[in-house]
Amino acid sequence: MKNGDTAETTRSLTLRDVSEASGVSEMTVSRVLRNRGDVSKDTRKKVLDAAKRLGYVPNKIAGALASKRVNLVAVVIPSMSNMVFPEVMSSITAELDDTELQPVVGLTNYIPEQEEKVLYEMLSWRPSGVIVAGLEHTEASRAMLRNAGIPVVEIMDVDGDPIDTAVGISHRRAGRMMAQAILKAGYEHIGFLGTKMPLDHRARKRFEGFTEALAKAGCEIEDQEFYSGGSALKKGREMTQAMLERSPELDFLYFSNDMIGAGGLLYLREQGIDVPGQIGLAGFNGVELLDGLPQQLATMDACRTEIGAIAARIIAGRTAGEEDDYGQRVELTPKIQYGQTLKR
Numbered sequence: 001m002k003n004g005d006t007a008e009t010t011r012s013l014t015l016r017d018v019s020e021a022s023g024v025s026e027m028t029v030s031r032v033l034r035n036r037g038d039v040s041k042d043t044r045k046k047v048l049d050a051a052k053r054l055g056y057v058p059n060k061i062a063g064a065l066a067s068k069r070v071n072l073v074a075v076v077i078p079s080m081s082n083m084v085f086p087e088v089m090s091s092i093t094a095e096l097d098d099t100e101l102q103p104v105v106g107l108t109n110y111i112p113e114q115e116e117k118v119l120y121e122m123l124s125w126r127p128s129g130v131i132v133a134g135l136e137h138t139e140a141s142r143a144m145l146r147n148a149g150i151p152v153v154e155i156m157d158v159d160g161d162p163i164d165t166a167v168g169i170s171h172r173r174a175g176r177m178m179a180q181a182i183l184k185a186g187y188e189h190i191g192f193l194g195t196k197m198p199l200d201h202r203a204r205k206r207f208e209g210f211t212e213a214l215a216k217a218g219c220e221i222e223d224q225e226f227y228s229g230g231s232a233l234k235k236g237r238e239m240t241q242a243m244l245e246r247s248p249e250l251d252f253l254y255f256s257n258d259m260i261g262a263g264g265l266l267y268l269r270e271q272g273i274d275v276p277g278q279i280g281l282a283g284f285n286g287v288e289l290l291d292g293l294p295q296q297l298a299t300m301d302a303c304r305t306e307i308g309a310i311a312a313r314i315i316a317g318r319t320a321g322e323e324d325d326y327g328q329r330v331e332l333t334p335k336i337q338y339g340q341t342l343k344r
Helices: 003-009 015-022 026-033 041-054 084-096 112-123 139-146 171-184 201-216 233-246 258-270 288-292 304-319
Strands: 072-077 102-107 129-133 152-157 165-169 190-195 221-227 252-255 280-282 299-301 329-331 335-337
Touching (some): 015 026, 015 041, 026 041, 072 112, 084 102, 084 129, 084 304, 102 112, 112 129, 112 139, 129 304, 152 304, 165 304, 171 201, 171 252, 171 280, 171 299, 171 335, 190 201, 190 233, 201 221, 221 233, 233 258, 252 258, 258 288
Parallel strands (some): 072 129, 129 152, 152 165, 165 329, 190 221, 190 252
Antiparallel strands (some): 299 335
16 A cells, blocks of 8 residues: 555544444443533543544534545644754745645643643644654554544654654664764763653664664763753753763763753853863754854754655645655654864
């Protein structure tokens, strides 16, 4: 089966499916899901459990529109405060400009349960497609996406099993590439500074790839500093200061994103420390902020503009009934930007 046929061959779930799964009549299922009428707690629980297990989302489009899709593309991303995702959103919007499709955004704040809520609400309006960041979702979210009967494109990451199609980079590969570049430059005493990673799966995968490549070369991370919250310049300064006071022998600092990396660079320059001679630095994402720094931070292009454009192109093409050759996984290749903080 061609990926382009997905929307035509996958049937959306109906009240009857929930009725059969719960052993409750369709009329009662309808009452429960619309929160109308007098229904016992046990019956209500049966219906809601069955709906969640199946991934059923009620259709909010009434009357004659009930069997149709609207020209909306649901875009589900973690944040708009992180500069990465507004750029992705811009490329999605630009790609859809010449179509009848309109992107609408939902934010999850990296919280799986929030993603569930966002998907439930957005899918209830029967969009023409979904673009969602990441490959890790709750079982309920996966069920909703699998049974939506529309094209689903998971973006930013290809290290995992996509529901329909994944477009992104391998973050494990990105971590390995940066580790190899750091070692090749002659650095030996490496510290890592980044976000707490239980919910930031892409940062976790980069960290895994990074430490794996170091281990193969007989090296290891000598100190680590983690934080929760936004990717702030101030946080980067504070973390860098704390790490170097604790481990003054370090000669390279690898940051999980450019914002904290920029904060680290500004702190080191204030202290009169030679970068990259005494200490080398690298971040991740290749954000435009780097252009305004007194030194250009070494980083890695995460291909986010291309990722957004390709994802939108896939949704638009499949919605129009066109076949494509993208396949289940579209992997782009990240590129190291050495800047002025990583010796070559």
